[in-house]
Structure formats: C-alpha cells, structure tokens
Amino acid sequence: MPIDEASTRLAEVREKIARAAQLAGRVPESVELIAISKMHDAAAIQPLIEAGQRVFGENRVQEAAAKWPELRETTGVSLHLVGQLQSNKAEEAVALFDAIHSVDRPSLVQALARATDKVGKRPLCFLQVNVGDEPQKGGCAVADLSALLGEARAAELPVGGLMCVPPLEVEAAPYFALLAKLARDHGIADLSMGMSGDYETAVTIGATHVRVGTALFGERE
Numbered sequence: 001m002p003i004d005e006a007s008t009r010l011a012e013v014r015e016k017i018a019r020a021a022q023l024a025g026r027v028p029e030s031v032e033l034i035a036i037s038k039m040h041d042a043a044a045i046q047p048l049i050e051a052g053q054r055v056f057g058e059n060r061v062q063e064a065a066a067k068w069p070e071l072r073e074t075t076g077v078s079l080h081l082v083g084q085l086q087s088n089k090a091e092e093a094v095a096l097f098d099a100i101h102s103v104d105r106p107s108l109v110q111a112l113a114r115a116t117d118k119v120g121k122r123p124l125c126f127l128q129v130n131v132g133d134e135p136q137k138g139g140c141a142v143a144d145l146s147a148l149l150g151e152a153r154a155a156e157l158p159v160g161g162l163m164c165v166p167p168l169e170v171e172a173a174p175y176f177a178l179l180a181k182l183a184r185d186h187g188i189a190d191l192s193m194g195m196s197g198d199y200e201t202a203v204t205i206g207a208t209h210v211r212v213g214t215a216l217f218g219e220r221e
C-alpha cells in the first residue's frame with residue numbers, strides 16, 4: 001500500500017472516530033485506535049507507521065513474534081494482543097505485548113501473573129467477555145466476570161478494561177451496551193470494542209479502544 005493511500009485511510013478512520021466521539025459528548029483523544037495488522041506483512045504495515053499510526057494489534061503470538069521485533073525497533077510503536085492466548089505462551093506474550101485484550105479464564109490469569117513476575121513487565125490487561133454466549137468464541141461467561149476480576153485483582157494483574165467481540169451479522173449495539181454496563185458495575189474504566197464494521201457505533205456507546213483492521217489495510221487474504 002502506498003504511503004498516501006495509508007494516510008488517506010488513516011485520516012478517514014480517525015475522522016469517523018472523532019465524529020462519533022463528538023456525538024457522544026466525548027473528546028476524540030479518549031479513543032485509542034488500534035490498527036489490527038494480522039495477516040499483513042511488514043511492507044503493508046510500514047506505510048501506516050509512516051503515516052503516523054503508533055498502536056498496532058495482532059491476534060497470534062507466533063505471527064507477532066515473527067514480524068514485530070524488527071518493525072518496532074525503528075519506530076517505537078506499541079503492540080496489543082487481541083486474539084486468544086494459550087497459557088503456555090503467556091511468558092512470550094508478556095515479553096512481546098504492551099497490552100493483552102484476551103484474558104478470559106483463571107488459569108490464564110495465573111499464567112500471566114507468573115509471567116509478569118518472571119519477565120519483569122506488566123502489560124495492561126483487558127478481561128474478554130463472551131457477550132453473545134457463543135461456544136466457539138473466547139471470553140468468560142457474563143456470569144463468571146466478577147469471579148475472574150477478583151482473581152485478576154488478587155494476582156495483581158493490571159486490569160484496565162473489558163473487551164468483547166459480538167456475534168457476527170446481528171446488530172452489535174446491544175452487546176456493546178452490555179459490556180459498558182458490566183464495566184460500570186465493576187468499576188472498570190476502559191472498553192475495547194468495535195471493529196471495521198461497527199467502530200463508530202462502539203465509540204458512541206463508550207469504546208475507549210477500537211480494533212480496526214480491514215478499514216485501514218483492506219481485505220485480508
């Protein structure tokens with residue numbers, strides 16, 4: 001992707017975020033845009049970095065480990081993990097990522113707590129909630145959130161927010177509203193919600209982190 005195309009796409013997404021934030025009486029700076037670069041190579045990512053984007057997200061530890069150390073060295077960007085995480089990769093994830101959006105079970109909380117002690121680094125954690133109660137998706141059940149949060153706090157994981165991926169092909173707004181209510185009820189500040197198809201809606205409902213891939217990079221192969 002040429003740099004001017006990257007700049008144009010980035011400007012468009014930022015403008016839509018700003019407009020949605022304004023509608024909700026918020027300042028645009030209250031929303032962090034995470035560019036989801038999964039399945040895109042360094043050549044596709046570099047123009048977006050040059051266009052000024054600084055926060056990126058990946059959904060697999062292995063893929064991120066292969067392409068990011070080099071990209072990051074020259075640019076000082078931050079990197080978020082948004083995909084499911086196996087406990088045996090916790091240490092690698094803690095070393096590689098600045099935030100982890102997919103903390104969804106007690107065994108992972110424990111693995112991350114051990115990993116943060118060992119690595120000496122504490123990525124910001126989001127607890128992922130399976131808002132649509134879908135068996136194939138990650139995230140804890142709504143009913144299990146309180147217990148999971150208790151475990152995370154007891155393990156001294158830095159929990160900054162909640163995250164969700166609503167069911168496909170139905171209106172996302174009610175699921176975003178549910179996540180926002182759960183965050184309010186539990187005294188949690190941040191909300192990681194909204195993807196290319198629905199990030200404006202998510203911002204009007206309170207998203208502090210939107211995860212946008214396709215709208216910035218084009219379709220994935």
Ligand SMILES: *Cc1c(COP(=O)(O)O)cnc(C)c1O
Nearest residue numbers: 036059082195196211212213214
């Ligand atoms: C791929 C992915 C995104 C970005 O999806 P787009 O529709 O391409 O914007 C956001 N969040 C998660 C968890 C993803 O896996």
